[in-house]
Amino acid sequence: GGGGGGISAQTGAGGASTEVKQQLADTLVFANWPAYIDKKGSSRPTLEKFTAETGVNVKYIQEVNDNEEWFGKYQAQLSQGQDVDRDIVVLTDWMAARMIRLGYVQKKDKSAIPNEANLVEALQNPAWDPNRDYSLPWQSGLTGIGYNPKFTGGPVTSVEQLLTDSKLKGKVTCLTEMPDTMGLVMQAQGADPTKVEPAAFDSAIDMLQQAVDSGQIRRFTGNDYLQDFPAGSTWAAMTWSGDVAQLQSDTPGLEWVIPDDGGMIWTDNMLIPTGGDVFTASTYMNFVYDPKVAAEIEAWVNYICPVEGAKEELAKIDPSLAKNPQIFPDEETLAQVKLFDAEAADNTDLKEKFQAVIGV
Amino acid sequence: MAVEERVEPSATSGGEASAPDVRLESVTKRFDEVVAVDELTLEVPHGRFFALLGPSGCGKTTTLRMIGGFEEPTEGTIYLGDRDVTGLPPYKRDVNTVFQSYALFPHLTIFENVAFGLRRRGIKGENLRKQAIRILELVQLSGMERRKPRQLSGGQQQRVALARALVNSPRVLLLDEPLGALDLKLRKEMQLFIKALQQDLGITFIHVTHDQEEAMTMADSIAVMSDGHIEQLGSPDDLYERPSTPFVARFLGVSNLLEGVSNGDGSVRLDDGTVVRAPGAQGRQGPVAVGIRPEKIRIGRTDENALSGEVKERAYIGVSTQYIVSTPQGPISVYVQNSEAGAAAVHPGDQVTLSWSPDSTFVVDSEKARSE
Amino acid sequence: MAVEERVEPSATSGGEASAPDVRLESVTKRFDEVVAVDELTLEVPHGRFFALLGPSGCGKTTTLRMIGGFEEPTEGTIYLGDRDVTGLPPYKRDVNTVFQSYALFPHLTIFENVAFGLRRRGIKGENLRKQAIRILELVQLSGMERRKPRQLSGGQQQRVALARALVNSPRVLLLDEPLGALDLKLRKEMQLFIKALQQDLGITFIHVTHDQEEAMTMADSIAVMSDGHIEQLGSPDDLYERPSTPFVARFLGVSNLLEGVSNGDGSVRLDDGTVVRAPGAQGRQGPVAVGIRPEKIRIGRTDENALSGEVKERAYIGVSTQYIVSTPQGPISVYVQNSEAGAAAVHPGDQVTLSWSPDSTFVVDSEKARSE
Amino acid sequence: MTTAAERLPARRTSGLLVRALRFVRHHLLTVYAMLAFAYLLLPIAVVIVFSFNNPAGKFNIVWQGFTFDNWLHPFNSPDVQQAVTVSVQIAALSSVIATALGTFIALALVRYRFRGNGATNLLIFLPMATPEIVLGASLLTLFLNNPLGVLPPLGFGTVLIAHIMFCISYVVVTVKARLVGFDRHLEEAAMDLGANEVTTFLRVTLPLIAPAILAGALLSFALSVDDFVITYLNSGSVVTFPLYVWGAARTEISPAINVIGSAIFFIAIAIMLVNVLWQWRRQPKGAV
Amino acid sequence: MIFLHRHRWATPYLLLLPGMAFLAVFFLVPTYYLANTSLQSGDLFSGYVFSWAWENYTDAVTRYQAQFLRSLQYAGLATLLAFLISYPLVYWIAFRGGRWKNLLLLFIIAPFFVTYLIRTLAWQTLLGDEGFVVQTLQTLHLLAEDGRLLATSTAVVAGITYNFLPFMALPIYVSLEQIDQRLIEAAEDLYASRVMAFLRVTFPLSLPGVFAGTLLTFIPAAGDFINAQLLGTPHQSMIGNVIQSKFKVIADYPEAAALSFVLMSAILVVVLVYARVLGSERLTG
Numbered sequence A: 001g002g003g004g005g006g007i008s009a010q011t012g013a014g015g016a017s018t019e020v021k022q023q024l025a026d027t028l029v030f031a032n033w034p035a036y037i038d039k040k041g042s043s044r045p046t047l048e049k050f051t052a053e054t055g056v057n058v059k060y061i062q063e064v065n066d067n068e069e070w071f072g073k074y075q076a077q078l079s080q081g082q083d084v085d086r087d088i089v090v091l092t093d094w095m096a097a098r099m100i101r102l103g104y105v106q107k108k109d110k111s112a113i114p115n116e117a118n119l120v121e122a123l124q125n126p127a128w129d130p131n132r133d134y135s136l137p138w139q140s141g142l143t144g145i146g147y148n149p150k151f152t153g154g155p156v157t158s159v160e161q162l163l164t165d166s167k168l169k170g171k172v173t174c175l176t177e178m179p180d181t182m183g184l185v186m187q188a189q190g191a192d193p194t195k196v197e198p199a200a201f202d203s204a205i206d207m208l209q210q211a212v213d214s215g216q217i218r219r220f221t222g223n224d225y226l227q228d229f230p231a232g233s234t235w236a237a238m239t240w241s242g243d244v245a246q247l248q249s250d251t252p253g254l255e256w257v258i259p260d261d262g263g264m265i266w267t268d269n270m271l272i273p274t275g276g277d278v279f280t281a282s283t284y285m286n287f288v289y290d291p292k293v294a295a296e297i298e299a300w301v302n303y304i305c306p307v308e309g310a311k312e313e314l315a316k317i318d319p320s321l322a323k324n325p326q327i328f329p330d331e332e333t334l335a336q337v338k339l340f341d342a343e344a345a346d347n348t349d350l351k352e353k354f355q356a357v358i359g360v
Numbered sequence B, C: 001m002a003v004e005e006r007v008e009p010s011a012t013s014g015g016e017a018s019a020p021d022v023r024l025e026s027v028t029k030r031f032d033e034v035v036a037v038d039e040l041t042l043e044v045p046h047g048r049f050f051a052l053l054g055p056s057g058c059g060k061t062t063t064l065r066m067i068g069g070f071e072e073p074t075e076g077t078i079y080l081g082d083r084d085v086t087g088l089p090p091y092k093r094d095v096n097t098v099f100q101s102y103a104l105f106p107h108l109t110i111f112e113n114v115a116f117g118l119r120r121r122g123i124k125g126e127n128l129r130k131q132a133i134r135i136l137e138l139v140q141l142s143g144m145e146r147r148k149p150r151q152l153s154g155g156q157q158q159r160v161a162l163a164r165a166l167v168n169s170p171r172v173l174l175l176d177e178p179l180g181a182l183d184l185k186l187r188k189e190m191q192l193f194i195k196a197l198q199q200d201l202g203i204t205f206i207h208v209t210h211d212q213e214e215a216m217t218m219a220d221s222i223a224v225m226s227d228g229h230i231e232q233l234g235s236p237d238d239l240y241e242r243p244s245t246p247f248v249a250r251f252l253g254v255s256n257l258l259e260g261v262s263n264g265d266g267s268v269r270l271d272d273g274t275v276v277r278a279p280g281a282q283g284r285q286g287p288v289a290v291g292i293r294p295e296k297i298r299i300g301r302t303d304e305n306a307l308s309g310e311v312k313e314r315a316y317i318g319v320s321t322q323y324i325v326s327t328p329q330g331p332i333s334v335y336v337q338n339s340e341a342g343a344a345a346v347h348p349g350d351q352v353t354l355s356w357s358p359d360s361t362f363v364v365d366s367e368k369a370r371s372e
Numbered sequence D: 001m002t003t004a005a006e007r008l009p010a011r012r013t014s015g016l017l018v019r020a021l022r023f024v025r026h027h028l029l030t031v032y033a034m035l036a037f038a039y040l041l042l043p044i045a046v047v048i049v050f051s052f053n054n055p056a057g058k059f060n061i062v063w064q065g066f067t068f069d070n071w072l073h074p075f076n077s078p079d080v081q082q083a084v085t086v087s088v089q090i091a092a093l094s095s096v097i098a099t100a101l102g103t104f105i106a107l108a109l110v111r112y113r114f115r116g117n118g119a120t121n122l123l124i125f126l127p128m129a130t131p132e133i134v135l136g137a138s139l140l141t142l143f144l145n146n147p148l149g150v151l152p153p154l155g156f157g158t159v160l161i162a163h164i165m166f167c168i169s170y171v172v173v174t175v176k177a178r179l180v181g182f183d184r185h186l187e188e189a190a191m192d193l194g195a196n197e198v199t200t201f202l203r204v205t206l207p208l209i210a211p212a213i214l215a216g217a218l219l220s221f222a223l224s225v226d227d228f229v230i231t232y233l234n235s236g237s238v239v240t241f242p243l244y245v246w247g248a249a250r251t252e253i254s255p256a257i258n259v260i261g262s263a264i265f266f267i268a269i270a271i272m273l274v275n276v277l278w279q280w281r282r283q284p285k286g287a288v
Numbered sequence E: 001m002i003f004l005h006r007h008r009w010a011t012p013y014l015l016l017l018p019g020m021a022f023l024a025v026f027f028l029v030p031t032y033y034l035a036n037t038s039l040q041s042g043d044l045f046s047g048y049v050f051s052w053a054w055e056n057y058t059d060a061v062t063r064y065q066a067q068f069l070r071s072l073q074y075a076g077l078a079t080l081l082a083f084l085i086s087y088p089l090v091y092w093i094a095f096r097g098g099r100w101k102n103l104l105l106l107f108i109i110a111p112f113f114v115t116y117l118i119r120t121l122a123w124q125t126l127l128g129d130e131g132f133v134v135q136t137l138q139t140l141h142l143l144a145e146d147g148r149l150l151a152t153s154t155a156v157v158a159g160i161t162y163n164f165l166p167f168m169a170l171p172i173y174v175s176l177e178q179i180d181q182r183l184i185e186a187a188e189d190l191y192a193s194r195v196m197a198f199l200r201v202t203f204p205l206s207l208p209g210v211f212a213g214t215l216l217t218f219i220p221a222a223g224d225f226i227n228a229q230l231l232g233t234p235h236q237s238m239i240g241n242v243i244q245s246k247f248k249v250i251a252d253y254p255e256a257a258a259l260s261f262v263l264m265s266a267i268l269v270v271v272l273v274y275a276r277v278l279g280s281e282r283l284t285g
């Protein structure tokens, strides 16, 4: 800013302003979370297929470890309307909402994405992007409880148990993503995480704080709980559904459940940041919304696929996966999970309260 | 390289003996508040072995460094031959320096150390090799070319430093306490060596030292410095036999100074009433000090001037025996050369009479009068 | 503290003069391959000013360090008084050391430096203060108590080092080249000072030096060391007048050694045929060297023994003039004391006859015979 | 004197107890030193050992079995390779630049008396006395504000600038320490022998302070390769090796990380070892 | 050349210019911006503007007191431990190392050559609940059956100690190395036993190194957040974690900047008190 500096997040120059040119760029830069796309040896088959079909090379960067962290990294440039050299980035609902609100993203070229029709109905109209003008889901996931029966001696099925069972003391981790952790805790208290009431939030914070103070909770993690399980440091934890397969390979016998009082569901969305090539990005979005491609990705990623028809395609590749409720949740499963209030997820007050509990 | 710019090619430096090789004209050097050199004027004629002698801190090094170009005078002018070099950097001056700690380049071989100056003047190949080898022969270091300085002894390093400077045939060679780091035995040897070298080459040497014996052994002319100025300048025996100030009398060897009053006719009445003859007092009136060297005093009344006293201390130092005799005029040092084995000797407690020839005395200003 | 374990309380150290203060019995010290001290046997009687003199590397420091307890002998035994201290650490020995570079504690004031040893022995308060102040007075450093060592001049630091050691009234004081770092003038002053101090206190001093003049001025007894053993031990004039080996003759002052053959009757036929009288050759047969000191030689035929030659060099050094005269027996040094101002002098090129008294000669083994 | 005491066997019963006590004392210190070394080297040993692990899953945390595969294919993911390349590039560039700038400053500080000496020293000291997070944060605010619009966007350029900035002080300190012992007369001697300022610097000063400069450069390189905090705050979209480790550690700790960590360690140790041996050769046992 | 000679006074400035300009632009100017930022108010969405918002500072001090105290406490403890571990070690190297000194020294700086994060992760492995350190301690009953090392303050302090130990060891080594052996001999000559000689001479003379070492350890330790994050729990979070999260997670830049300044001042105060206690005069001696 003028007069001696300061950083501000003034609305960027993005938005829907410019005409979209209908021409593919040479390269597509795709920023995604680690281990979030199909992989075979050191190659990534669907990306190669995209290149083969369109001639566009893909530069795939696994740099999103954390929504906030990624945002923090690029916020400055985005706020100045600078190109961050990313054509697509995948961010979770509430962060996607923030990006859109701040004008750091560009509208998709819907004309280039006929396959958007395959988007599952439940995800078509989020409050923060009612027409999906800017975003398109990449994967959804469930937040539940993972536990290692070898140590716990029995199932851990409720958040209550997780936070109070003295047998688990010091062997429990929760998530640093506030919507996940708070969503689970609020449900354990019978509150509704889809519409956060401050009082309910505070009471959940109290419960969490107690568990921290008593030493029940060892620490808060991103998906680094992945290493705490095999190391034996963590016995039970709040974890994401897609990691179960992963966890099971490193920690045989590991179990994953949706808590008795209800789990959380969330979606990670593809966005086109300021400066990204809209047409190329949209072309890629269209590509992954082809059920065949989606199934191929799904077979590796194991999260919830937002593409209608992928289940059928996947059945052709791996029938057992297609039946997995964590990948294609049935009605019953979906009834047990809730979506966290997107506005609350980005509310500074609430965030600070949560940060205070996790110690920073 | 700088070869064309050098003040005067060394080839001609032996030519005209008219202009002095080095001339300082009221040169003053101030460091912040300290006046290191104070309006010093000095001429060093060609071919001279010139010593700057003085106590620590009197400005000897500073004077030398100004001639070498390492310090710039605050005021005054410096000439080499008849050219004003006051503002010129060291590499444009036709002088070379032998530093106290030698300052040999530790990363270069002896040969390369010696060749350094030659290379800077564009001398190359066989020519360079010949000159370097020749000078190393001169300082008796043939065969050491490939060694590094730290592989040589102190005395050898000293000679490399000399060779490195001399190979450039400078107009003047400056030496700043070149023997200070050597032990007694080696120092004596190198004194003779350097003296002989200077006589062979005929180059002007300016030698800084605080060791009066060294200065007296080596130099043709000595300038005794004190507090940034020259107290007295002359040949060694001039200075020793006829010091003109108490400072010089004391600094060059040991002097017995007897306070008294001169009446102008060549005799001085000492403070205790004794009258001694001192030809040097002729024409001087008022308080003076009569000086007499310890080795010029005899034990026993054999000469005109005499004083009595009691032997206090006796020290045998081989060549001579040194006595301190307490007299009404204060303690007096007497040296007796041990010319005969077991020569008859006096002992502490003995009463003796000391005597000396009037011709052996000198007269300087009274220190008492000065300080009062 | 170590106070009860001390070998002998210092109070009694002045008592019995019977046992020597320090005794070394065939002490050998090997460092890997180097034999630094070789079966050395030595006694230093109480109250003596004893000097260990020798060239660099002859083992002086090593000997001193073994007495102080800083090195342990490879073989042999060391006694302080009549107590075997061979294996004891320094802090259990009743000796103190003045180190070459003083080794003053830079972080402590002068007072604390001096008080260091006292405090270690449990002395406190007023008693401590008094002793420290008294010794500082003795070395003329009153008023400097609060300074740090680096705020003192070299000579003053030297005196602090002395005070720090002496305040403990040790049985023996060891001094390792204590004056090596001082300049000539100051060195002379401190020599006298230390000598006087030793005489006042009556403590045994063992003084290591490679400066023969220093050893001669200060010591009562001198042991000349070479290659880890003692060449000769005696009083200064003993060593100077009657050196028993060419090494001692050369190391202590300058000697002219004339090679010849003794026929046992007190005269020696020199290599050029000249026959000189040398009472010391009485009873010796075969090749010997006749020694004569430069100051004992006269210019002119005034004595029994004589040689002719040509003056090669002349150096005026104030007190005396030194000549080098070339003779058939080789170059001979002659010193003439300048007892008279402008004394008649000979000059390079002059033919002269040199003469000396037979009593001034000494006789040592021929070096030629040795090396052959 | 310790040497003598240690080498000699106890010869005398009178001193036996003293000696025994002394021996134990030496021994204690040695044992302590060995334990301290163990503490220092244990984690490194873990890193090296686990570089040979053959983990069943993605987490190289529990020992499973020995394999050389990790060393044969250290760059099994292109991301690792790129991160290492970026790290090395930045370290090389920043150490060269910081060493040049730092050496000049050190020369000026040691060689010349000038006004502003104190302020210069302060400005050198401050970056070292500032916690990394603060350094990183303040640089970030600068880059974000980009006052005249001339600074590069967050990325390679800003990381490079940041690294140069924090390395300069260390170079100055390292080079200065060795320059203090440098005999000024050597330069005067060179000028005396006809070398002008530039020749003097190239022929005398530079060769003599080369070891110091090299030490400064190596230190910068090490600091730069290792830096996480400042880089993390200012990296924008570039990924250095530490940043890669940071990100990767959440989802996967591959033995490749250990392999590269160990490799950096071995290379550094080898360089230092060569340096130590070189100095031994330059100062043979007997030389003074 | 003549120009250079004539203008010798300018040489130091010419030498200083590039480096100092660099430091001025990339150290002083950023500090100014940080100061400026610390007094801004607003929020991420509406933007932050400069407004003399001193409340950022009061906020920082009051809300994060615990973390500040913990940082100083951990850093102090780690500094002390690093001192206790490294002093005897470098003493041993300096006085017993002989010819191998430089090689042994290499082992001390060895940790530097394994990337900071990797060696901290190695600590995680080492201290893991099922790792051999914990198992051993439990077998020896030095640690309760359900005790753990990872995710405790012990682990965090141990990690910090480990990571910054070379910063402590090297300056101490340098100052020990410079001690004239004869001073120790002189002390023994003056009846000081080995222990006394150490206490009265060796140790006081090594104080400048100790001073430098403690500063070089304490300062980075106080600002560290990696160890707390990887080896600790919320109970161990330090001020570095807060600053980090304010910058990168909450994007509350003014508060983060204010915290940074408070941290710097806190460190400055500690350092000054420490220098005063130790006596700056002794340090130069």
Ligand SMILES: Nc1ncnc2c1ncn2[C@@H]1O[C@H](COP(=O)(O)OP(=O)(O)OP(=O)(O)O)[C@@H](O)[C@H]1O
Pocket (backbone or CB within 6 Å): B031, B032, B034, B035, B036, B054, B055, B056, B057, B058, B059, B060, B061, B062, B063, B210
């Ligand atoms: N660079 C300098 N800055 C400040 N003062 C100086 C400097 N060089 C010399 N001096 C001072 O100038 C005076 C003369 O010094 P100089 O080195 O010329 O003495 P010196 O006669 O060579 O003495 P010494 O025999 O000790 O070498 C001394 O008082 C000294 O402190």
Ligand SMILES: Nc1ncnc2c1ncn2[C@@H]1O[C@H](COP(=O)(O)OP(=O)(O)OP(=O)(O)O)[C@@H](O)[C@H]1O
Pocket (backbone or CB within 6 Å): C031, C032, C034, C035, C036, C054, C055, C056, C057, C058, C059, C060, C061, C062, C063, C210
């Ligand atoms: N610690 C040591 N290790 C190996 N050799 C040593 C040691 N100390 C002394 N020496 C060797 O022992 C011999 C005698 O040394 P010492 O220091 O006693 O000689 P010095 O007579 O004191 O000589 P200087 O006059 O040079 O001091 C020398 O050859 C020396 O190199």
Ligand SMILES: [Mg+2]
Pocket (backbone or CB within 6 Å): B060, B061, B062
């Ligand atoms: Mg001087």
Ligand SMILES: [Mg+2]
Pocket (backbone or CB within 6 Å): C060, C061, C062
């Ligand atoms: Mg010695």
